[in-house]
Amino acid sequence: MILKKDNIELTCLEIDIVEQRLDLDGKYILELGCGRGDFTRRIAGQGNDRRLVATEVDEQQHTINIINNKLPNVRFELAGAQAIPANDETFDRVLMFKSLHHVPVGVIQAALLEIKRVLKPGGLLYISEPLFQGDFNEVLRLFHDEERVRAAAFNAITATVRAGNFTLQEQLFFRSSVFMPTFSMFEQSIIDVTHTDHQITAGMxxxxKVAFEKAVAVNGGVFTTDNRVDLLRK
Incomplete structure (x- = not known):
């Protein structure tokens, strides 16, 4: 398995990759680490006969998700990937959007085995992870360097396939972008999240801010992230 790819050939919205490759209609779907539930709502709000369980470990965000939930086919749960509140062979699909590297390194393999447990035979596990490159990453790494945990996530995927827990159905790379022209938007979306206490000093x-504004001067506020998707089958 490839850890890094320098030439990204595909630029797209990730939701398009999911819809094209996962055949979600009529499926029982688990999303692990749903965050604000953006992907949850998109997936649940289109297609036919989709049922979703979306988990989050951040208690504040989980409470907000429950309060804001207006979709009858979505249930939010407070849980981590290493302890999924579901019976064996429950779900047809499991989705992890840039959340595997947030699982504590010491329990990543346990989390992957837990996912295997709750997936039906032949079920699909979709994992997308950001590569440690790109202009957005260059700003983020100044106060939140994820190089080690991202590498651990990729290594865990490789290990679980080699162990025979899953087979690799497809691996692809794509570039995504976000329009973030002001530092206040960056603060609100990235620095002030409730799931991580960045503890940034005034000097940091x-x-x-200086690095962010230099990047905006070059990219006009359109920041890119390079990503890898591993589509695994149980």
Whole structure:
């Protein structure tokens, strides 16, 4: 398995990859680490006969998700990937959108085995993870360097396939972008999240702002992230 790819050939919305490759209609779907539930709502709000369980470990965000949930086919649960509140062979699809590297390194393999447990035979596990490259990453790494945990996530995927827990159906790379022209937007979306206490000093905040504004001067506020998708079958 490839850890890094320098030439990204596909630029697209990730939701398009999911819809094209996963055949979600009529499926019982588990999303692990749903965050604000953006993907949850998109997936649940289109197609036919889709049922979703979306988990999150951040208690504040989980409470917000429950309060804001207006979709009858979605249930939010407070849980981590290493302890999924479901019976064996429950789900047809399991989705992880840039959340595997947030699982504590010491329990990543346990989480993958837990996913195997709750997946039906022949079920699909979709994992997307950001590569440690790109202009957005260059700003983020100044106060939140994820190189080690991202590498651990990729290594865990490789290990679980080699162990025979899953087979690799497809691996692809794509580039996504986000329009973030002001530092206040960056603060609100990235720095002020409730699931991580960044503990940024005043000096560090100044350095991050300078780096952010330099990037905006070059890219016009359109930041890119390079990603890898591993589609695994149980």
């Amino acid at each position: 905040m100044k350095a991050v």
